[in-house]
Amino acid sequence: MNAIETTGLTKRYGEIVAVENLNLTVPAGEIYGFLGPNGAGKTTTLRMLLGLTRPSAGSLRLFGRSPGSGYLDRVGALIEGPAFYPYLSGRANLRVLAGHAGVPRARVDEVLEIVELTDRAKDAYRTYSLGMKQRLGLAAALLKQPRLLLLDEPTNGLDPAGIADIRILLRNLTADGVTVLLSSHLLAEVSQICDRFGVLSHGILVAETTIADFRAGGVLHVAAEPEAEAKARLIELVGEKAVHANESGFDLDVEPGAASRINTGLVTAGVAVSELRWRESDLEQNFLELTGDDHVR
Ligand SMILES: Nc1ncnc2c1ncn2[C@@H]1O[C@H](COP(=O)(O)OP(=O)(O)OP(=O)(O)O)[C@@H](O)[C@H]1O
Numbered sequence: 545m546n547a548i549e550t551t552g553l554t555k556r557y558g559e560i561v562a563v564e565n566l567n568l569t570v571p572a573g574e575i576y577g578f579l580g581p582n583g584a585g586k587t588t589t590l591r592m593l594l595g596l597t598r599p600s601a602g603s604l605r606l607f608g609r610s611p612g613s614g615y616l617d618r619v620g621a622l623i624e625g626p627a628f629y630p631y632l633s634g635r636a637n638l639r640v641l642a643g644h645a646g647v648p649r650a651r652v653d654e655v656l657e658i659v660e661l662t663d664r665a666k667d668a669y670r671t672y673s674l675g676m677k678q679r680l681g682l683a684a685a686l687l688k689q690p691r692l693l694l695l696d697e698p699t700n701g702l703d704p705a706g707i708a709d710i711r712i713l714l715r716n717l718t719a720d721g722v723t724v725l726l727s728s729h730l731l732a733e734v735s736q737i738c739d740r741f742g743v744l745s746h747g748i749l750v751a752e753t754t755i756a757d758f759r760a761g762g763v764l765h766v767a768a769e770p771e772a773e774a775k776a777r778l779i780e781l782v783g784e785k786a787v788h789a790n791e792s793g794f795d796l797d798v799e800p801g802a803a804s805r806i807n808t809g810l811v812t813a814g815v816a817v818s819e820l821r822w823r824e825s826d827l828e829q830n831f832l833e834l835t836g837d838d839h840v841r
Pocket of ligand 1: 557560561562580581582583584585586587588589729
């Protein structure tokens with residue numbers, strides 16, 4: 545069963561196409577990262593999923609249901625910073641929300657326990673750290689015992705310990721069968737938390753992959769002299785397309801196992817090889833190439 549399924553989902557604001565022809569599938573039980581630089585269309589997508597904005601075209605389903613009555617019954621969301629009363633305690637704030645949502649009061653203490661805020665539940669919201677505020681936001685999203693959580697930049701501004709807390713919390717939730725879609729503009733955060741992620745750039749889903757696959761790959765780096773002869777020999781050995789010259793030598797698009805064949809080929813041609821090593825691809829670099837955008841970090 546897919547928790548989220550969108551087909552051709554599109555949102556236009558006049559001339560601006562905020563989201564274009566988005567086909568997104570998130571199987572139940574997954575933590576899916578929705579990654580993209582500022583303005584890529586992440587919030588707009590979440591707003592469409594939550595019925596806060598009507599799509600210009602396309603369709604969407606959550607757990608097989610199209611928007612309509614009961615569609616959001618088991619969906620929790622944290623979007624655009626939750627609004628809490630600063631002078632009320634964390635517990636009192638959640639009680640207000642539980643009252644509006646028709647959720648029994650006992651659930652408030654359960655969610656405080658899940659996000660590990662029980663000890664600070666009686667303190668005023670305004671005294672909370674950013675990490676605690678985010679966790680209270682998550683607690684609010686959990687009130688209705690959701691099967692799907694839609695979280696817009698839940699780790700924004702958190703320090704590594706705060707991010708680790710969120711990661712553990714989300715992992716525990718998925719162990720209980722909850723599906724999570726989490727948006728972020730930070731690759732490092734998504735790579736720590738999510739199983740799989742999609743990259744949105746200018747409203748278009750430009751890639752979808754697992755962190756492991758995204759990391760995979762690399763180049764065989766070769767430094768050899770004389771340079772002109774080395775280059776000619778490498779082209780003979782692996783083909784022109786696979787040879788990329790740079791200041792420190794050559795990067796070859798080949799399998800790691802090709803190293804000894806290439807070494808022998810160079811040495812027998814009288815080329816002196818000073819370096820031959822496998823270089824893992826750089827996650828950040830891959831990401832920048834995908835988005836073509838340099839304000840993603
Ligand atoms: N209500 C609106 N009216 C007009 N344009 C909008 C509206 N909402 C969003 N946009 C535009 O749609 C595009 C996508 O914005 P969106 O907020 O979805 O991006 P985002 O990926 O969530 O970025 P951020 O991380 O900055 O929130 C932007 O160009 C934005 O200016």
